[in-house]
Amino acid sequence: MEGAQEYIDANSAVIGLIILAVMFVEFLRERYPVSVVSLLGACAFLATGLLDADGLFSAFSNSAPIAIGAMLILSGALMRTGAIEAVANVIVARAEKHPRLALIEVFAGMLVASPFMNNTPVVVIMIPIMFRLADVTGIPAKRLLMPMSILAVLGGCLSLIGTSTNLIVDGLAQEAGMLPFDIFEITPYGLAGLAAGIVGLLVLTPLLPKDLTSTEKRSGAAGGQHYLTELTIRAESQQIGKPVTKLPLFKRDAKLLGIKRGAETIRRDLEDHHLRANDRLVVRASAVELMTLRSSRDFDVGVTGTAGPPTKGDNVVETMVAPSHPWIGQRLGEIPFLHKLRVRLLGVARYNHLPGPDVTNVRIRAADRLLVAGDEVEIDRLRENQHLLGVDIAPTRAFRRDKAPIAVAALAVAVTLAALDVMSIAVAAILAVAAILVTRCIDAEEAWSAIDGDVLILIVAMLAVGFGLEEAGSVALMITWLTPLLIDASPALLVFLVYGFTVLLSELLSNNAVAAILTPIVIGLSRDLGIDPRPLVLALMIGASACFATPIGYQTNALVYAAGEYRFADFVRIGVPMNIIVGVAVCTAILFLY
Template sequence: MIDGARHFIGEYQAIIGLVVLALMFVGFVLERFPATVVAILGTCTFLFLGILSGKDLFSVFANPAPVTIGAMFILSGALLRTGTLDAIANRIIARAQRRPKLALAEMFLGVYVASAFLNNTPVVVVMIPIMLKLANALGISAKRLLMPLSFVGILGGTTTLIGTSTNLLVAAVAQENGLDRFGIFTITPVGLVAGVSGILALIFIARRFLPDDAPSQIALSQEHRSFLTEIRIPKGSNLIGRRLGDIPFAKRANVKLVGLKRGASLRRSGLLDEVAEEEDRLVVRLDLSELLSLRANKNIVIGLTAGNDEVGQDDEGIIEAMIAPSHPAIGRRLLEIPFLSMLRVRILGIARFRKTAGPDLPNARVQAIDRILVTGPTEQIEEMYGNPHLYGVGSTSEREFRRSKAPIAIGALAGVILLAAFNIMDIGVAAIIGVGLILLTRCIDADEAWDSIDGNVLVLIFAMLAVGLALENSGSVALVVGELTPMLRDVPPWALVVATYVISVLLTEIVTNNAVAILVTPLAIAIARELGVDPYPLVVAVMFAASASFATPIGYQTNTLVYAAGNYRFVDFFRAGIPLTLAVGAATCVAISLLI
């Protein structure tokens, strides 16, 4: 019986491989299970059937692409941790106050350029709240900015080899199939054509197909992320005598000066032109990451204590907690909250959903579900975990910026790009060395570095590499190539490029792009060789098509991010994404036929 089954599998393994692949595609489309689970189940099926051996399975871990992708995730994480992307966004927001339309154009250009050299997903993550603020400043719906943000990030990512994980993956699979190594800027000419055509199409599409809801509808939902705090300027501070508008942290877009307490008075207007005096208290609204970053500033004292300043603002223990409706301090001033007098702790700030607490930190009236940030000695902080009137007591998920390390993080990324661009070193090796440098210099901590890696992406890549190898071993690829080659024998090369692009882009809209890249690339190479044509144009077509996912919110990760943040409907992506897909696809296919 077993021998008969083995004989049957051996005789029909090419067809069995295609059946397993078809079932995997059904699993991808139905989304009953995550894409990683479907890919792993497909790998396990090939292992169980004996089509894929254990040796074959472990050989996929020698592929350099996933390691390179993981290293680039960490380098992108270091730029986030050091506040580099945040600083760029702040500059653009500052310019938006003077020339909003020009700032909008600069912001999209910045996203395009950044996405060419960083993983575009963290770029979009950083820019979403900035776009919300800019939409509010321009008086337009955030929906008119968030979807273009994702699309521009995708277009920027296709400009270089390192802009997306898909490009690196296709290049690695092509190299395994005998093609020469892609350089970091090999696809840039085509990428620029695709980018320009896409941006021009976006300008046309934005006026006609993007939704236009009430301007403040989405932006208001983000206000609960802002904390209110109070900053005292102590004796000996180097801020004394300086104009408040010239103080570095006051210039940042995620910091807003809302009040100045001097003696018994509280001023609300003309604050930036005031000159700082000793014992001034600045009432500030700011993002959590910025609040954490200011703890290291020795020229200011942040927050609130019951007594004097015996509790440091940068103590080791720090937690975030939510005020329960049963808390006895509800309706009372924050200064009167019981644990503040019972424990040696400092309240760094308070956040309120969709509203701003006030008028200042000590006199803010406590409400249910307010969030507070508290620091103090570890043993004092630990006592707060048992407080029945506080919900969700735990370490904050945010981290402070390490701005002094920004030049190192930027230099590490630039070094990786230059070493790869001039063929001095393989990009994977250069990226790993870059990771070692930023870890050694503590641009980012080790635990943060590993957290910045998207594990789902790497697991999916390894599993799909195994599936691709199984399809090769089973003869499934050869079977498909043998069936398609006679039909394509008289097709001109440009038509092969178009066909490859169309098939890849259609699959990308319903299946994860990395899976499409792994499966279609070897197939395109094999068909090109059978037909006696250059395989490079077809491989580049797969690269671009596997990233050009504009018509659905599930085809690419950045689309999914803005889909949730902008509260879009699924059909919104159809209306704007389909014409953009057609415009970019046509320009890309022409560019590939002429330039590759």
């Protein structure tokens, strides 16, 4: 045993590289999730003694997973309060009229934001919006999410504060005696990479995957997550007398289909009508919008039978009509449980189609989904109905729109404090999480469920692997192999080699760790060669962030990898040529402009 350990210690650097190579092969084979392979890689370093317990646990103290977890909670709060939904509705409204222009506007807006705020929160916020855009435009989300991450990274390379990696390189350069980098000193070179990256994405678009994510499949199976419902105007409503189409709800994810006034149903020229007491509005609404409307003082949502509305309780369940239901083909208003139970039928949804003409006159079909409200006793009786399947608490919750300003302010303050270098993004995000929890923008259980554990395990495991490679001497060995090439290279070739080697390491290790390792080496090497270190540091700064070939290459890559359910090979196929295209543009710009 001692002999084996002595052999491992004597060849630790090579063994570390072998473990890394095996991990990369397994990433490509995809027999196990990337997070599992990363965790097994960290365990391999532990088992061989190349990584000790302190090194493993140091990965948990890294700010990257903490910052991402906190940002995911803040994103969850923005969704819970309807803030993201409000932005998405504006974008979707544009996309319905001008889909291509809307996509360009969204990406342009993201590029404007990325240089001034950390690109990780930008991507966290944009992921649900991209899914909405995918639904409206018919473009699979996988063809939007990866380009979004790439553009967010390139946008972060337009200023010194766009990524934390830039700030780390600047700090280490100052410690080595270099003058501080101006906030926009990196911009010309970042713009060259951005321009090349946009061209590269346009060329490589046919290589992007076209299959749907499980989220999109669920959305399609739910009829686009929209329900047919009816809103009855209460006699005391403040909306009486106002134009029907001016109601705030129709600026959100709801659409007016008709007005039932007495025995008359109005379908045309709806904008010419004003609300009256007891008008019934036939509306198409998303599940979350439908749940939110229940708290309105202006409407009664849904319909009830002869048994009357619920007397108490506020349970909402979702159920599906079984193929064996004896009333299939009959009107929904005649369905027996509405007349036997004191419940309220809130809405009905149908696969890939909106039923109609209104709730009570919908002809029942197998697999129709119903949202039903009632007290616990009535809901228990509903569960006993053998012709209704899966009667369970509805997973959708109402928006907390009155809390939206708090959630938006919490995120804005966190990003501003981080951008001004008052505190790190991780600390600022944790404080923001505390603020949105104590003000009940989001409940604790919802906050924890917003965290994607797969992403966090992936990042923590790869941080441990990176630490193990450093401790084993594998990184130093790679640098030793490359140093002779750097010493003999011309200044022009040196820029390309520094950029390429930085990208290579950043695809496998933490960007910040690569920046911390290579910055002093590059500065020392340039001084030994008697050349200005600044262009080399610029190449290193951009190369440490602009890595697209693996989902572990950058934090935003990991986020969209999980959300978009990509394969590891998808990143390799798109990312390798993108690395080359962007790298050549950035290095060329450094040589010509510096």
